[in-house]
Amino acid sequence: MIKFFRKIRQKMLTENKFSKYLIYAFGEILLVVIGILIALSINNWNENQIEIKTVHNYLKKIESNIQQDLKMSQNLLEFRINHSSQCAEASKMLINRDFSDQATIQSAVLGLLIEIPLNFNRSAFESLKSSGNLSKIENSNIENLIYDYYNLVDNIENQENDLLKWCNELELELDKNGFGYKWLELDTKIHQDLTKQITLYNDKLCEHPGHLIIATLLFRGATNTTFLTPLYENQIKAGEKLSQAIKNYVNHK
Template identity: 30%
Template sequence: MIKLFRNIRKKLLSEGKTANYLKYAIGEIVLVVIGILIALQINNWNEHRKELQKESVIVKELYKELQQNLKATTKHRQQIEEINQEVLFLLNISDDSLKLLTNEDLNQHIFNSSLISPFTPFNQKLKRILAIENFGFSHSKTLVNELQDYNNSIEGISSINLSARDVFKNRMVPFLSENLSLKNLMHEIYPEKITKNDSIVDVGPIIKSMAFENLYADLFASYTSYIFALERNIELTKNLITHIEKAYPSVISTK
């Protein structure tokens, strides 16, 4: 092709057709420019296609992680709610109800009120996305901001969880160790492994003490705030899942 163009130029020059030669040269330049532009457009298209493929993988991973987190956070909220119900039961227990419960029953309720566990979110994909500078979703202008709010919610929950566990570790455990038989508390859960302490500890008066009341009022406030934060996170998670399903139906349909 290049040889053909060269021969045409030589022929035009040899025939003295300068004007025609200039027109041809300009036309040849235009063709070259058009070819370059087409090549650039194809390259841009290929790069855009690769970016969309990469985005599809990210969306699939994020969608799966959100579903995992929704399941785990919902389960954790139920656990905290059950613990808080035990706290509320002991905090509001009446004298008449207290007479109907044995020390073993009360130990069981106290143990159940102290089962706070760590909060372990699934957020590795989320952190990776937020760490990519200037990352955006082609089908949604607001998704990144919503993910940031979601991440802030997770960090808030983790902070509240640590605070609740600190109350348990620094206040509840010392109080129970000083006033009750921890061995008997553990015996209620592991009767085949831990023998009962035969020393009688009357649990009722301890539960009705001001120190116990203040401790459990603090626990109730802490757990109630924790449950509220978990519920907000669950709502954010559901909204994000719905958002992704609407913005990326073709991607989600292949999950």
């Protein structure tokens, strides 16, 4: 092709067709420039498609993480609601010195002292941030929804950790004043299951200084529907909204 154009140029010069040669040379340069622009355009388009695909893959992984989070949050929400109800019922029992339902009292107290496993999955979100592709999401609403969602997740973790820390501090007080050994016969039943170690809650325990701590724990547990369950409800709603927004974005790009 190059030899072909060269022959044409030489023929025009030998035939003294200089003006035509200039026009032809200009046209040839123009074709080369157009070719370069087309090549650059194709290259930019390819790079853009790669970026879009990369961002989509990150968003799909985030959406998958969210689905896992929502299953866990739904279970924890149900646990908190049921446990708050147990704590409220157990509080009434202790106030009325009604020990007929020992299972409710035991379950309510132990539910506050056990550590709730929180395994929110941030891996895809953290990978997206560190990759530098977060700013390449063309829908700014999705970026806002992502940050809103993980802010709610952070809030839940902080509240749950604060509650556990507070409960553990009170548990230490129970151990110091000997209440644990009064209610849990740890010295004689150390090899038994924890639920089998628990003796009956009775009037003698109500006279013990540790009883006030138990009452405080139960009152706090009963108020979880005010403090904790709304956080889970908001996080679940935000997660569902973000999940749907990601699906719409990925499927329509």
